[in-house]
Amino acid sequence: MQENEIVFLDSGVGGISTLAEAQKLLPSENFIYYADAANAPYGDKELPIVCELTKKAADFLLGYKPKALVIACNTATAAAVADLRALYSLPIVGLEPALKPALKQEGKLLILGTALTVQADKLHNLLNRYAENRQVIILSGSGLVELIEEDLYSPKVERYLKNLLDPLAKEAAGLILGCTHYVFLRPILQRLYPSLPLFDGNEGAARRLRDLLAERNLLGGGSGQLEFFSSFTDPFFKEQFAAKCERFYRYCFPLADQAQKAESADK
Numbered sequence: 415m416q417e418n419e420i421v422f423l424d425s426g427v428g429g430i431s432t433l434a435e436a437q438k439l440l441p442s443e444n445f446i447y448y449a450d451a452a453n454a455p456y457g458d459k460e461l462p463i464v465c466e467l468t469k470k471a472a473d474f475l476l477g478y479k480p481k482a483l484v485i486a487c488n489t490a491t492a493a494a495v496a497d498l499r500a501l502y503s504l505p506i507v508g509l510e511p512a513l514k515p516a517l518k519q520e521g522k523l524l525i526l527g528t529a530l531t532v533q534a535d536k537l538h539n540l541l542n543r544y545a546e547n548r549q550v551i552i553l554s555g556s557g558l559v560e561l562i563e564e565d566l567y568s569p570k571v572e573r574y575l576k577n578l579l580d581p582l583a584k585e586a587a588g589l590i591l592g593c594t595h596y597v598f599l600r601p602i603l604q605r606l607y608p609s610l611p612l613f614d615g616n617e618g619a620a621r622r623l624r625d626l627l628a629e630r631n632l633l634g635g636g637s638g639q640l641e642f643f644s645s646f647t648d649p650f651f652k653e654q655f656a657a658k659c660e661r662f663y664r665y666c667f668p669l670a671d672q673a674q675k676a677e678s679a680d681k
């Protein structure tokens with residue numbers, strides 16, 4: 415049994431939604447959450463730039479000798495997970511839009527991702543493979559990550575969602591949240607579109623993490639410790655960002671409770 419940590423990487427607070435699911439499923443692990451906040455957002459950058467940023471952040475994080483790395487960001491996964499898996503032998507879990515569970519719904523599906531995620535080959539390969547004969551509308555949430563980071567409950571967020579989704583939501587059989595930041599929008603989306611089923615990849619990623627650790631006999635050995643930090647170097651920004659992480663972590667508890675319910679249902 416090892417005692418080292420599981421490291422989570424995102425550009426900002428989005429991956430905290432993934433972390434919450436993983437923590438619920440794996441309470442006796444130690445976690446490190448790292449946000450490359452000094453270079454955020456990733457989603458409106460070019461793919462080679464995000465690939466380099468992700469590789470640089472991963473390289474830095476591997477200095478902690480973690481037992482697994484979770485790229486808790488659909489954008490960074492699309493840009494760099496293949497390269498990272500070729501470079502490193504530790505278990506690496508990526509995030510991708512939860513298409514497969516959503517395909518169980520009959521009817522038109524909506525996928526909302528960052529500009530990079532919705533343009534990247536990774537999503538289009540996934541669609542060609544599993545959803546060739548299905549109607550899937552791909553939506554770019556360009557600018558939405560910044561609004562969420564600024565103030566999740568600001569009227570700007572709701573306005574953005576209504577502009578984008580009001581014309582489509584009634585006709586849709588499901589909305590796939592293809593960015594870990596968007597998982598925080600669940601309560602708002604549920605209020606705006608109560609009959610629209612929502613899907614995200616967090617629970618699947620947490621299970622994948624558990625399975626990879628189990629395969630390598632790496633489960634357990636921690637005590638539920640959690641540390642947040644970021645790529646900010648300026649003490650003011652560093653502290654401000656750490657406080658934001660704490661806030662978003664607290665928003666997660668209802669999400670984590672959902673994961674617990676799913677886990678009990680699986681037993």
Ligand code: DGL
Pocket residue numbers: 424425426428429454455456457458486487488489490509528531559592593594595
């Ligand atoms: N949380 C990231 C994702 O899942 C996106 C964040 C960003 O655009 O920086 O795609």
